[in-house]
Every structure is written in structure tokens, then in C-alpha cells.
Amino acid sequence: MNTTSGTHSHSISVRDLTLNFGAVSVLKNLNLDVAEGEFIVLLGPSGCGKSTLLNCLAGLLDVSDGQIFIKDRNVTWAEPSDRGIGMVFQSYALYPQMTVRGNLSFGLKNAKMPQPEIDKRVARAAEILQIEPLLDRKPGALSGGQRQRVAIGRALVRDVDVFLFDEPLSNLDAKLRSELRVEIKRLHSRLNNTMVYVTHDQIEALTLADRIAVMRGGLIQQLDAPQVIYNRPANLFVAGFIGSPSMNFLHGETIDGGRAFQFGPTRIDLSDYDGGAVGARPKAILGLRPEHLDIQEHEEPGSTIPAVVEIDEPMGADSLVWLKANGTHMSVRVEVERRMKPGTPVFLKVDIAKASIFDAGTEQRI
Amino acid sequence: MADTRIMAGPRGAKPRRILAPANIMLYGTLIVAAMYYALPLYVMIVTSLKGMPEIRLGNVFAPPLEVTFEPWVKAWSTACTGINCDGLSRGFWNSVQILIPSVILSIAIASVNGYALSYWKFKGSELFFAILMIGAFIPYQVMLYPIVLVLKNVGDFFGFQLYGTLGGLVIVHTIFGMPILTLLFRNYFAALPEELFKAARVDGARFWGIFFKIMLPMALPIFVVAMILQVTGIWNDFLFGVIYTKPDIYPMTVQLNNIVNSVQGVKEYNVNMAATLLTGLVPLTIYFISGKLFVRGIAAGAVKG
Numbered sequence: 001m002n003t004t005s006g007t008h009s010h011s012i013s014v015r016d017l018t019l020n021f022g023a024v025s026v027l028k029n030l031n032l033d034v035a036e037g038e039f040i041v042l043l044g045p046s047g048c049g050k051s052t053l054l055n056c057l058a059g060l061l062d063v064s065d066g067q068i069f070i071k072d073r074n075v076t077w078a079e080p081s082d083r084g085i086g087m088v089f090q091s092y093a094l095y096p097q098m099t100v101r102g103n104l105s106f107g108l109k110n111a112k113m114p115q116p117e118i119d120k121r122v123a124r125a126a127e128i129l130q131i132e133p134l135l136d137r138k139p140g141a142l143s144g145g146q147r148q149r150v151a152i153g154r155a156l157v158r159d160v161d162v163f164l165f166d167e168p169l170s171n172l173d174a175k176l177r178s179e180l181r182v183e184i185k186r187l188h189s190r191l192n193n194t195m196v197y198v199t200h201d202q203i204e205a206l207t208l209a210d211r212i213a214v215m216r217g218g219l220i221q222q223l224d225a226p227q228v229i230y231n232r233p234a235n236l237f238v239a240g241f242i243g244s245p246s247m248n249f250l251h252g253e254t255i256d257g258g259r260a261f262q263f264g265p266t267r268i269d270l271s272d273y274d275g276g277a278v279g280a281r282p283k284a285i286l287g288l289r290p291e292h293l294d295i296q297e298h299e300e301p302g303s304t305i306p307a308v309v310e311i312d313e314p315m316g317a318d319s320l321v322w323l324k325a326n327g328t329h330m331s332v333r334v335e336v337e338r339r340m341k342p343g344t345p346v347f348l349k350v351d352i353a354k355a356s357i358f359d360a361g362t363e364q365r366i
Numbered sequence: 367m368a369d370t371r372i373m374a375g376p377r378g379a380k381p382r383r384i385l386a387p388a389n390i391m392l393y394g395t396l397i398v399a400a401m402y403y404a405l406p407l408y409v410m411i412v413t414s415l416k417g418m419p420e421i422r423l424g425n426v427f428a429p430p431l432e433v434t435f436e437p438w439v440k441a442w443s444t445a446c447t448g449i450n451c452d453g454l455s456r457g458f459w460n461s462v463q464i465l466i467p468s469v470i471l472s473i474a475i476a477s478v479n480g481y482a483l484s485y486w487k488f489k490g491s492e493l494f495f496a497i498l499m500i501g502a503f504i505p506y507q508v509m510l511y512p513i514v515l516v517l518k519n520v521g522d523f524f525g526f527q528l529y530g531t532l533g534g535l536v537i538v539h540t541i542f543g544m545p546i547l548t549l550l551f552r553n554y555f556a557a558l559p560e561e562l563f564k565a566a567r568v569d570g571a572r573f574w575g576i577f578f579k580i581m582l583p584m585a586l587p588i589f590v591v592a593m594i595l596q597v598t599g600i601w602n603d604f605l606f607g608v609i610y611t612k613p614d615i616y617p618m619t620v621q622l623n624n625i626v627n628s629v630q631g632v633k634e635y636n637v638n639m640a641a642t643l644l645t646g647l648v649p650l651t652i653y654f655i656s657g658k659l660f661v662r663g664i665a666a667g668a669v670k671g
Contacts, residue, residue, distance in 0.1 A: 060567060079570075080564075080567045081567065081569065086568070087564070087568045091561050093559060095562065106566075110569055111570055
């Protein structure tokens with residue numbers, strides 16, 4: 001008990017995890033605690049180490065240093081099948097020569113489970129995922145969405161507490177992807193087990209996660225609820241990675257002891273800023289999401305930026321207007337009915353309470 | 367006016383000329399190439415069905431006036447090599463006894479090698495593979511005598527005869543098949559999705575479980591390829607057969623050579639042709655049978671889960 005006391009009540013605990021491939025360090029002293037029943041999404045660009053971390057959790061990669069606990073048990077050296085995890089892969093990884101039933105029961109047979117129990121579990125998983133009519137087909141005769149359901153079923157029959165998803169929806173087309181996304185969320189609320197989900201798709205991350213871990217270069221940049229990640233990104237990387245189109249970054253300086261932001265000739269009042277003490281910084285970055293700006297005809301000193309419309313992109317539900325302000329390209333989200341003519345001079349109203357200010361040197365949010 | 371002219375223009379599938387210059391070149395080349403291989407075969411079959419008087423007429427392309435299977439029977443059961451006069455049948459059974467264990471043993475070992483080298487990387491596995499590959503590039507001749515010594519000494523050490531026995535030759539064939547077969551299997555397994563292997567590990571399968579239950583069923587096409595390679599290679603082998611066996615247990619190829627090149631008496635071209643065809647029959651059959659299997663194997667392996 002004394003070896004696990006520090007990890008009590010966590011479903012997964014990663015302690016100082018390091019993984020080196022030769023001279024390349026893929027994960028660096030990584031720590032992560034996942035609570036019971038929590039849905040954690042590991043999000044980041046390719047090569048950030050998110051899939052590597054998941055493979056370490058699964059036991060498919062040997063770690064160089066550090067420890068992994070699952071359900072308060074040290075599994076750092078345990079075989080994948082002995083860790084109490086189920087895993088779903090991007091390419092489904094169904095055994096092509098076996099029927100769906102064979103795929104679902106393969107792991108249970110390896111565990112020498114009695115046949116009646118296997119039948120019971122397969123039937124339950126098939127019922128939950130609505131794949132009963134497919135049980136005697138082979139994977140080759142299934143559609144992509146059906147295959148991924150079977151792959152989820154294979155994790156389900158193991159009756160484990162922890163599900164690991166490795167970009168499970170990346171091989172599906174857009175429509176199926178959103179359908180299965182909802183289904184995974186439904187599954188989570190029904191089973192209420194711990195899920196760790198790797199993706200590079202921020203929509204999946206924002207919609208599914210209880211908490212998102214944004215990763216870069218083998219390190220977790222920020223671990224927080226989706227809304228916090230979106231509204232109060234910890235640093236410039238997280239701010240730029242989350243949100244589509246990207247957050248607008250205005251390079252300037254903070255003046256008057258941090259009471260205002262000077263962007264070229266424009267002065268923006270910071271008294272409503274929601275963050276730490278800004279102070280005077282000769283180099284700072286003001287981050288504004290496209291939906292936290294509004295286009296208007298009249299100037300309001302201290303809270304508007306003069307800009308010129310370059311182009312507008314109607315996107316169905318809303319419309320994106322691209323403008324140029326003081327040499328910087330910016331995007332603003334407006335109602336779709338509002339069409340803007342290129343070359344029109346306008347003023348951008350800044351909602352400073354929802355903005356983020358970053359130190360240009362440390363790239364951290366202030 | 368303009369509309370009707372446009373509508374009168376080309377429409378539908380583009381016509382293709384059968385006797386286009388490109389087609390003439392293509393089929394001309396193909397026909398010449400086919401003749402190049404088919405003509406000698408024709409001469410062999412025709413000659414093997416003639417009697418000696420008819421052959422002495424010297425008309426090699428003429429079909430037999432009087433079809434006789436005498437030469438085939440003689441080649442199989444009574445043709446003489448040295449003091450043995452029981453035809454090719456002896457060599458045939460020797461070759462079968464060499465072929466079957468060599469093919470099974472070499473493919474069995476190489477498939478496990480390839481599987482282990484692509485999925486269960488260990489420290490130095492890349493070096494091991496590199497050394498194995500170098501083996502494929504060393505000329506056989508360099509290794510002939512060292513292997514004689516190895517067979518002799520290993521046999522002496524364990525107290526039985528290896529050099530000059532069928533068992534010794536089986537070992538030699540197995541070893542020499544290893545580099546290319548391992549490469550074949552390794553590349554095939556490396557091309558299978560790695561996530562399949564990972565999924566099997568999460569499902570609790572271990573080294574042999576994954577090999578037999580997941581990998582083998584997916585590897586049928588490459589097994590057929592390996593089998594074709596080994597059967598034809600080992601059946602057609604002459605060099606190892608001469609060196610590592612002795613007259614009583616010479617494989618069929620060596621015996622064929624001894625029949626065809628025997629200096630005493632009249633040259634019986636019909637018997638020689640029949641003997642050659644008999645020897646070539648096994649690889650030929652393998653091609654015909656496995657050709658279909660091969661296609662089926664590819665079709666079965668094409669579905670990726």
C-alpha cells in the first residue's frame with residue numbers, strides 16, 4: 001500500500017515518465033493523473049508524443065524511466081493484457097480471417113474464459129453497439145463505421161475500467177466521424193469508465209473531453225477543461241493550436257503600467273482584462289478569437305481597431321471576414337447575412353474580457 | 367448550324383484500331399518470345415515419342431509417324447547410369463526425399479525468423495538480419511568445401527553420418543534457403559498493419575499465439591511464393607546434389623545428367639528427351655497447381671481488417 005499511497009483514487013497515474021528512442025527523447029518526465037470515470041483527451045500535432053504516451057499506458061512500448069499506475073497497481077512492467085485496459089486503434093486492427101464474433105472473443109479465449117461467459121459478454125457488447133446482425137460476418141464485409149464499432153466492442157468485452165483510443169475516428173469520413181463521436185460520448189456516459197483518447201482533431205477533443213491535455217514536444221502544455229483551454233490558453237502554442245480559424249495575434253506592447261495595449265497607432269484599454277497583473281512589457285501579444293471581435297462602422301476610442309476588409313467567406317451557419325489591421329491579417333466571425341465588400345474601412349470592437357495577453361518572450365499567458 | 371456541326375463530331379467510346387503499329391509490335395514481340403520457349407519444348411515432346419529409326423531420318427520438327435511411349439518407359443525404369451539400370455525412378459524418389467523435408471523445414475524456420483525480425487525486435491536484431499542478408503550475396507562456391515568439413519565434423523561429433531547422406535543435403539538446402547526466405551517473410555510481415563499485432567497483444571496473445579492465430583492465416587500468399595521458390599530451386603539443384611550425396615542417393619537432376627551424358631553405346635535421343643521431360647515435370651506441376659492457389663491467396667489476403 002505504501003508504494004501506491006501517492007496515487008490513491010486515481011484511475012491512471014503517470015509518474016515522471018520518460019521515453020527515449022536512441023538519442024531522441026519522445027516523452028520527458030511526464031506526469032498525469034486521471035480520475036475514476038474521467039474522459040481525458042490527449043491532443044497535439046503529429047510527433048508531439050500523444051500516441052507514444054498512449055502506447056506506454058497500454059504496455060506496447062517499454063518506458064525508459066518513470067512509473068505507470070492503473071487502478072492503484074504498478075503496471076510499469078506488466079504485459080498489455082494484464083493491465084486492465086482495452087484499446088481501439090485508428091486502422092480498426094480487426095483480425096481479417098476471423099468473424100466479428102471471433103474478433104470479439106479472441107482476447108477472452110486467450111484468457112481461458114469459459115465459453116458461456118464469453119457468449120454472454122459478446123452478446124452484451126453486440127447489444128450495446130448494435131452489431132448483433134454482423135456477428136457472423138468477416139471484417140472485409142463491413143463498412144468503416146461498422147468496423148470501428150466492432151473494434152470498440154473488442155475493448156468492451158474485456159470488461160475493463162480503462163479504455164484507450166488511438167485516433168479511432170481518423171479513418172472515417174466526416175459524417176460518420178461525427179456520428180461515432182456522439183456514440184463514444186454516449187458509451188462513456190453509459191459505462192462511466194475511464195477513457196484516454198488520442199486525437200489531433202480539436203473538435204473531437206472539445207466535444208468529448210472532461211479534460212484536455214494539449215501536448216507538444218513530449219510535454220503536456222496544459223491540462224484543463226475544454227472551456228478553460230479555449231478561453232484561457234496557458235501559452236501561445238495552446239492558443240494557436242485550439243480554435244479554427246486560429247486566434248488572432250496582435251504584436252505590440254503594454255503601456256501605462258499594464259493599463260493599455262499599444263498596437264501600432266491604436267491604443268486598447270485593458271482595464272477589463274481577465275488575467276494576472278499585466279505590467280508594462282515592451283513586447284507583448286494580444287490574442288483575440290474571431291468570435292470575440294465585432295465589426296462596426298464607428299470608432300470607440302480604447303476598444304476598437306481600424307481595419308480594412310480583404311475578403312469574406314460565408315460558411316453556412318456563419319461567415320468569416322478577413323481583414324487587415326496595421327499590417328496584421330485578422331479574421332472575424334459574423335452572422336452569415338452580413339456580407340462585406342472588399343476594401344471597406346471598418347472598426348473592430350474588441351471584447352477585452354475574453355482576450356488573452358501573452359509575454360512575447362516566455363510565450364506564457366499573463 | 368454551328369450546333370449541328372458540333373453534334374456531328376466524335377461521340378461515345380473512342381474507336382481503337384486492332385492492327386495499329388503499336389499492336390503489331392507488341393503482339394509480334396510476344397509471339398516471337400513465346401516461340402522461343404515453345405519450340406524447344408515441342409521438339410523435345412515430338413522426339414521423345416519417336417522410335418530411333420525415325421530419329422535417324424534427321425527431321426527434328428516433323429511429328430512422329432508412329433507414336434511410341436517406349437522411350438518414356440525406358441527413361442523411367444531401365445535406363446542405365448553406371449552400374450544401376452533402374453532408370454530415373456531411383457533419382458525421382460531420392461529427390462522427393464530431399465525435397466519434402468527441405469521445403470517444410472526451410473519455410474517453417476524462415477517464416478518464424480521473418481515474423482520475429484519484424485515484430486519482436488531485440489537488441490542486435492538489425493545486425494542479425496544484416497548478417498543473414500550478407501549470406502545471400504556470398505557465392506555458393508566459396509562455401510562448398512567448408513560445408514563438407516562442417517558436415518563431416520558435426521556428424522563425427524554426434525556419432526552419425528551427415529556428409530554423403532540425404533539428411534546432410536536437407537540441412538544444406540535449409541541453410542542456403544534461409545537468407546532469401548527470411549527476407550521474403552520479413553518484408554511481408556512488415557507490410558501488415560502493425561496495429562494488428564498491437565491489438566493481439568492487448569488481447570493477451572503471446573509470441574506463438576500471434577504467429578499461429580493472427581499472422582499465419584494472413585500469410586498464405588507468401589507461403590505459396592516461398593513454396594514455389596523452394597520446390598523449383600531444390601528440385602533443380604545439381605551442384606549440392608553432386609557434392610553432398612553419393613551415387614546411390616543422387617537426386618534426379620544428377621541422374622538425368624548421368625543418363626544423358628553416358629558415353630557408351632548409341633545416343634538414344636528419344637530416351638534422353640523423355641528423361642529430361644520427366645525431370646522437369648515436378649516444377650512444371652507445381653507452377654500449374656500453385657498458380658491458381660497463388661491468385662486465390664492474394665485475393666484472400668487483399669482484405670485488410
